[in-house]
Amino acid sequence: xxxxxxxxxxxxxxxxxxxxxxxxxxxxxxxxxxxxxxxxxxxxxxxxxxxxxxxxxxxxxxxxxxxxxxxxxxxxxxxxxxxxxxxxxxxxxxxxxxxxxxxxxxxxxxxxxxxxxxxxxxxxxxxxxxxxxxxxxxxxxxxxxxxxxxxxxxxxxxxxxxxxxxxxxxxxxxxxxxxxxxxxxxxxxx
Amino acid sequence: xxxxxxxxxxxxxxxxxxxxxxxxxxxxxxxxxxxxxxxxxxxxxxxxxxxxxxxxxxxxxxxxxxxxxxxxxxxxxxxxxxxxxxxxxxxxxxxxxxxxxxxxxxxxxxxxxxxxxxxxxxxxxxxxxxxxxxxxxxxxxxxxxxxxxxxxxxxxxxxxxxxxxxxxxxxxxxxxxxxxxxxxxxxxxxxxxxxxxxxxxxxxxxxxxxxxxxxxxxxxxxxxxxxxxxxxxxxxxxxxxxxxxxxxxxxxxxxxxxxxxxxxxxxxxxxxxxxxxxxxxxxxxxxxxxxxxxxxxxxxxxxxxxxxxxxxxxxxxxxxxxx
Numbered sequence: 001x002x003x004x005x006x007x008x009x010x011x012x013x014x015x016x017x018x019x020x021x022x023x024x025x026x027x028x029x030x031x032x033x034x035x036x037x038x039x040x041x042x043x044x045x046x047x048x049x050x051x052x053x054x055x056x057x058x059x060x061x062x063x064x065x066x067x068x069x070x071x072x073x074x075x076x077x078x079x080x081x082x083x084x085x086x087x088x089x090x091x092x093x094x095x096x097x098x099x100x101x102x103x104x105x106x107x108x109x110x111x112x113x114x115x116x117x118x119x120x121x122x123x124x125x126x127x128x129x130x131x132x133x134x135x136x137x138x139x140x141x142x143x144x145x146x147x148x149x150x151x152x153x154x155x156x157x158x159x160x161x162x163x164x165x166x167x168x169x170x171x172x173x174x175x176x177x178x179x180x181x182x183x184x185x186x187x188x189x190x
Numbered sequence: 191x192x193x194x195x196x197x198x199x200x201x202x203x204x205x206x207x208x209x210x211x212x213x214x215x216x217x218x219x220x221x222x223x224x225x226x227x228x229x230x231x232x233x234x235x236x237x238x239x240x241x242x243x244x245x246x247x248x249x250x251x252x253x254x255x256x257x258x259x260x261x262x263x264x265x266x267x268x269x270x271x272x273x274x275x276x277x278x279x280x281x282x283x284x285x286x287x288x289x290x291x292x293x294x295x296x297x298x299x300x301x302x303x304x305x306x307x308x309x310x311x312x313x314x315x316x317x318x319x320x321x322x323x324x325x326x327x328x329x330x331x332x333x334x335x336x337x338x339x340x341x342x343x344x345x346x347x348x349x350x351x352x353x354x355x356x357x358x359x360x361x362x363x364x365x366x367x368x369x370x371x372x373x374x375x376x377x378x379x380x381x382x383x384x385x386x387x388x389x390x391x392x393x394x395x396x397x398x399x400x401x402x403x404x405x406x407x408x409x410x411x412x413x414x415x416x417x418x419x420x421x422x423x424x425x426x427x428x429x430x431x432x433x434x435x436x437x438x439x440x441x442x443x444x445x446x447x448x449x450x451x452x453x454x455x456x457x458x459x460x461x462x463x464x465x466x467x468x469x470x471x472x473x474x475x476x477x478x479x480x481x482x483x484x485x486x487x488x489x490x491x492x493x494x495x496x497x498x499x500x501x502x503x504x505x506x507x508x509x510x511x512x513x
Contacts, residue, residue: 006349006350006351006355007210007355008203008206008207008426009203009206009346009350009352009355009422009423009426009427009430010198010199010203010426010430011293011346011349011350011430012198012433013292013293013433013434014292014293014294048288048292048435048436048437049436050436050437050508050509051436051437051438051439051440051505051508051509052505052506052508052509052510053509054508054509054510055436055508055509081334082284082285082288082334082338083334083335083338083437084288115436117292117433117434118292118436120288120291120292121291139291141291141292141293141294142294154280177296179296179297180290180291180296180297182287182288182290182291182297183284183287185284
């Protein structure tokens with residue numbers, strides 16, 4: 001934000017950066033090869049629903065759009081305790097590209113409707129042989145990714161997260177500021 | 191580029207710009223007036239007046255800079271607040287985490303004040319050392335959606351650098367007030383240039399008197415302008431906060447709850463809270479909301495009606511099916 005914006009108190013909501021999402025399929029392959037974490041085929045988009053008719057119209061359009069696609073599994077919609085909406089898509093475990101395409105369709109519909117700034121993050125779920133969950137979180141406003149490895153009792157496995165950062169450094173733009181790796185406890189589809 | 195629903199308010203921006211311009215104008219007028227006074231009396235022993243003005247300016251800058259530099263510590267101490275970690279207040283941190291991710295802002299520190307009065311404030315000289323403080327009363331009173339609205343409002347204060355802007359804006363008032371006070375004391379106790387020369391006795395009185403007069407006028411005008419600016423900053427923060435969460439109605443309902451509660455608070459608490467008013471979510475001293483007249487002119491926050499009307503307008507803009 002510029003000096004003049006601060007002086008006049010006119011911050012605008014930040015537009016999202018959508019294109020970086022398409023780096024996810026190759027990152028999934030790297031993660032599989034390097035750390036034996038496999039995609040679960042579940043991905044979710046998290047956004048802050050705005051009040052009013054305009055937003056709910058777009059939300060309905062998105063659900064219909066995804067449900068009509070080749071992938072017939074319905075899209076789940078849920079709201080978390082912070083009032084954010086999660087749209088969860090399920091695909092076959094090996095179809096990361098199809099999943100990312102669906103997630104991107106959600107983003108672009110919201111953005112086309114003028115609600116791009118409402119997008120918070122997208123999470124792609126992974127799991128290793130032992131069943132440990134791992135999420136790759138994409139922050140729309142930063143255009144960066146970070147790993148999130150929740151453990152029981154709202155703790156996170158920082159060692160694993162840093163290890164993932166090392167493994168994916170070449171594939172994804174990892175968020176350099178660790179204080180921005182905010183936790184998403186209880187994210188649906190993780 | 192995708193279209194945006196987030197119309198800015200050119201009227202508000204223009205009024206705020208005009209207020210700042212007027213403040214600058216008053217500052218210039220102040221300096222020029224003092225310059226003429228000292229120039230006129232300079233040959234006849236006006237040195238003491240000039241000394242006073244420079245002294246007042248130095249002290250004023252020091253006071254303002256100190257207040258700016260330690261704004262977070264001063265405010266937290268006044269509110270008897272303590273910083274909390276994510277483990278101590280997971281809900282509150284969770285909400286702020288998400289607002290930060292939505293707004294692409296660094297995360298501020300979070301504090302809780304053990305005051306029963308529902309309120310919140312943001313302070314700190316930059317977004318890196320910013321603190322968001324909420325009172326226990328606020329946490330109890332509001333549901334998560336409303337709390338999010340209030341926190342988004344406070345985060346907007348941080349994003350707009352309101353502590354810095356208001357410090358610079360209030361500098362003029364501080365210097366003018368100090369000058370009046372110094373001039374008064376120097377007259378009272380007969381310090382400065384008096385008694386050094388034979389003629390000074392006649393001239394010292396008018397110099398100091400005129401300096402005092404200029405100071406009083408400048409202080410009065412700048413006081414009104416600063417309060418006006420503060421009200422515009424509040425409206426801006428309401429606006430940015432509501433657009434950030436996309437929920438203007440949640441913020442409106444929080445406002446109604448918080449201001450409605452204000453009236454029923456014991457006076458002692460109110461007086462303690464008064465120095466913090468400028469950074470509070472809603473002022474603690476809001477006797478008769480919405481009354482037109484002098485009380486509105488002097489208040490740091492816009493009336494509840496004005497704030498609700500703006501939020502209504504934003505809600506309509508957001509909900510418009512196709513624009």
